[in-house]
Amino acid sequence: MIRLSDIEKVYRTEKIETVALANVNLDVAAGEFVSIMGPSGCGKSTLLHVMGLLDAPTRGTVALDGRVVDSFDDRRLAPLRNKEIGFIFQTFHLIPDLSVVDNVEIPLLYRRMSNAERRQLALTALNRVGLASRVHHFPGQLSGGQQQRVAIARAIVGRPRLLLADEPTGNLDSQMGDEIMAILRELNEQEKTTIVMVTHDPRLAEETDRTVRLFDGRQVN
Amino acid sequence: MLRHYVKTAFKVFARRKFFTFVSLFGISFTLVVLMVATAMLDHTFAPHAPEVHQDRTVGLFHAQMIGPHNRWSSEPGYRLLDRHLRDLPGAERTSIYSDARTVYSYPGGTRVKSSLKRTDAEFWRILRFEFLEGGPFGDQEVQDARFVAVINAATRERFFGGESAVGRTIEVDAQRFRVVGVVSDVPALRRVPFADVWVPLTTAKTDAYKSEIMGGFYGIVLAKDRAEIPALKAEFRSRVRTVELPDARRYEKLVAPLETPFETVARLFLGDRGEEEARPERLIALLAGVALLFMLLPTINLVNLNVSRIMERASEIGVRKAFGASSRTLVGQFVVENVLLTLIGGAIGLGLSVFVLQALGASGVVQYARFGLNLRIFAWALATALFFGVFSGVYPAWRMSRLHPVDALRGASR
């Protein structure tokens, strides 16, 4: 599904260079549920951003379905992010100005389809995460768990084959976290969605097919 | 998609009321100034009644004699118009009328100041005045120098307290005229038709005017068709070359082109006075330049406001990028938001302009002015608002769209 080879990511400021990732190789097969673990600041999120085509590596190659995307510019990357990838963030990143259903529709805005169709797909996705009754609420009116479920609905509404979750349960209590985990697992099992999840909770990591560990930007096996 | 943008935009406007207020203040104020200026130009130059055939009317509004050391410019004289303006090929009608002159009357011991124009009968056929009562004077009355007058509604009010005036007598400029018609007021800025009192040319106190090449009169020509105008102008130009100038020792050349009032203003305003060719597009370009210069500060102001708020939208930008919005799409979204804001500002500005124009009209700064908004001005306003919205929206939108998605997401979460 996605293959990272010899990834290196260096952040430069005027005075210092920070190596966020070095020599990372990762191959995620279709339908896999992979977790990435490591202490904070070890480069987990950076790795996820590289996989999500949000951030270009300083060196190395990213291939999606065998297609090398290193030379792609913004105009060619955008449709890939739109169709192939879904994001879930630790802090949800819902747009507070928009209602739940409008938030979920966002990925579909960048595709050609009718308003009705878009609305239909969004409602289906919300149904899927059990929020059919909160369609016209605003994010501020929902609990953290509900917000994250909205975020999942937004991530899956476009039926991406790769789901990237950045500590999806990090801001939630354990009961809500379990709910979220259950949804992710169900997606993986029923829809065969490939999932890569960053977490520092070993209990959650155990529930996945495979765990990749990072320490100081390097893979540890 | 558009609906989504509009929804987002309104939420953002409502959330940050101060910024929305400041933006709308700047936009609506800018558009009020531009719209009022446009309305005044429209009021002065656009075709309005009684100048209903303006598209196929040209006139001689300014003449100039040029010599090596001397220049004499003024209105054309009667002789020049009478001898050379008549019977042009392609002309349907030709009218000669005098400059409006201030004259005094003392009905009932109070002083009344009026503008008096002496005209021929064709004047009433080329210009379509709205007659409130009676009608114009005709060829026979002009030929016989009968003392008859057409007055405007304001003059009727001053002399007769608004009662019916036809058949009654007024004394202006120490001459007595019988009123034959009353027309509604014509704004003073409409130089061609404007007057308070119109009387036959031939009632002038002496006929000394008939021998003058320069001074005191104007002529207008109604072409059969728009397409005839260039030929008509060319013919008149060649006729002007044959005119024998008085005082040949001082003056060698006569410049007297047939033009629209706007062309005359453009030619005289832009300075090169000896020129025969009017270049109205230059005046239009100059006006557009002034408008752009005026819009510069409001634009920078709006751009600064928008740029200062980029980080406020960081999270949204990050999310949209993560879910497949390209930079170009985001530019589109933010420009749409800005255009929406300018359209709202434009609507407010339109309302305020109506108010300002009414106040201006009521202030009497310009006599009989009826500044109003019409579809033409509205279209201009809309175009200006859109231009302004895009103009001031593109740079901040570009800056916003360039925000790196990772930074954008981090900026809001850390």
Add this chain to the structure above:
Amino acid sequence: MMRHLLKLVWNRRRTNVLVVAEIFCSFLVLFGVVTLAVFYLDNYRQPLGFQDDDVWVVTLNAPEARFAGPRREHAEAARRLLAAAREFPEVAAAAGAFTMPYSNAGWNTGVKLPAGQAVYWVNQVTDGYDRVMGMAVERGRWFSREDDGSAWKPVVITAGLARTLFGDEDPIGRSVPQDPPPAGEPPRQELRVIGVIGAFRQHGEFSEPVGYAFRRFDAQDPEEGPPRLLALRVRRGTPAAFEETLMRRLQAEARDWSFEIEPLAQMREGFLRDRLTPLVAVAVVAAFLILMVALGLTGVVWQNVTQRTREIGLRRAKGATARRIHRQIVGELVLMTTLALAAGIVVVVQFPLLDLVTAVRPAVYAAGLALSAAAVYGLTLAFGWYPSRLATTVQPAEALRYE
């Protein structure tokens, strides 16, 4: 501290350059309006040189005859009209003139002097004009019968023009320098100064003081045409109804002429209105522009402070740093204002340096510059200080919640 500020401003140059541009444009707008206001105020304080109350102006419209017309007959008719006006007990003094204050008709002339081109305005009047207008002759005398038949033309000039033409020397009896006539024209007649008046500001109290010269209508000169107007000083308390009586009398004297009668005070009102209306309109627009800029800068500063306070708050800084940010932002604003002003002043001083605006005295210019610069500093400080103060009172925790 200065270095630090400079660095901060430089690092955010892409945003700051626009703020500097905005302040720069605002300065130009303010400068234009303030300088114009100073110019007008300065002019207003200068002496006018005449008294406009109780003066009536009669415009004489002879039958249209500008070239071939019988100038001699017209001049004769004008003399009869003047005499007729003087017969009325209501008329204290009367004179003929080419033009009057607050009239748009003007006649100016220039002469090349060693110091450069001198331009001044000219009026031609009859003997009693000084009494009608309440003018005071400072040196020498006004026109009178003794000027009849002299070989030269007598002129009365303003003190300012005397200084331009003759420096500190006594102008009385000197002849006014004139450019040689164009080829083929007869030589010019000598103009000899017989009197000096303080000032005469034909274009009113807001116009810049300019050199002014009076020439005399000479009844003996067969070439002389008629005056364009009569100026009458009427006795105080003369009713407006006298106008009709006067009109009928004049009309009876010259049947085919037309007349316009207007009190000078009324002409003044109309003239000043025509001149001031566009200026007031421009000033109102400028005031709105400045208000808009002030509000806009308030927004920008407020946003900057909130953002940075939040950043600091997120790094768990204490309240004391909020005040530092506040000071820093105001400091940055002052620095940017200074940059904008420096650029603005460089542009603005080109006008006097390149002699583009000659009507405005350098002192007025300097005053306008100083005032508008002070106003820009005042505005940016006032509208920068308050929002940054406001923003620093926002608690970091509150700022965090602020999306």
